[in-house]
Amino acid sequence: MISIDIAGHRFQLRAAAVVVHDGFVLLHRLEGDEFWALPGGRVEPGEDAQSALEREMLEEIDERVECADLLYVVENFFEHAAKPNHEIGLYFRVQLAPISRLLDKSRSHAGVEGGKQLEFRWFAAQRLHEVDVRPSFLRDSLSRPILGFQHIVQRG
Numbered sequence: 001m002i003s004i005d006i007a008g009h010r011f012q013l014r015a016a017a018v019v020v021h022d023g024f025v026l027l028h029r030l031e032g033d034e035f036w037a038l039p040g041g042r043v044e045p046g047e048d049a050q051s052a053l054e055r056e057m058l059e060e061i062d063e064r065v066e067c068a069d070l071l072y073v074v075e076n077f078f079e080h081a082a083k084p085n086h087e088i089g090l091y092f093r094v095q096l097a098p099i100s101r102l103l104d105k106s107r108s109h110a111g112v113e114g115g116k117q118l119e120f121r122w123f124a125a126q127r128l129h130e131v132d133v134r135p136s137f138l139r140d141s142l143s144r145p146i147l148g149f150q151h152i153v154q155r156g
Helices: 049-061 125-130 137-141
Strands: 003-006 009-018 024-030 040-042 065-080 083-096 109-113 116-124 150-155
Touching: 009 049, 009 065, 024 125, 040 049, 049 065, 049 083, 049 109, 049 116, 116 125, 125 137, 137 150
Parallel strands: 009 083, 065 150
Antiparallel strands: 003 009, 009 040, 024 116, 065 083, 109 116
């Protein structure tokens, strides 16, 4: 995975899935986390971001997805585990298969990441302002119709 410690920061390259269906957005969180995020993960050296995202979804929740257009390039600066992080995020529009079990919005779906449990859940896009989703720009951005590419710088 592309994640290095340099100059007192952790730097990483992350690919994320923007999955929107019938006015709902798919988010996930790692066990023990209080906040929600878009599904995805770190890109491996030599791997393109769309392939990384397809691999991560298969590894984490055993779902094959189809990556579409790039929606956001995000420069995300945040603290995690008492360490400053500098993350470059490539966020792609993603489609689930029409028969995907993830399309069941009535319940949470279990996944796994490095031996820890993941919870995947759908949230109404118009109510994201009530959810602790990170990076926080997603609360507003995903509650609007997704128009096209944006470059975002998120601090904190």
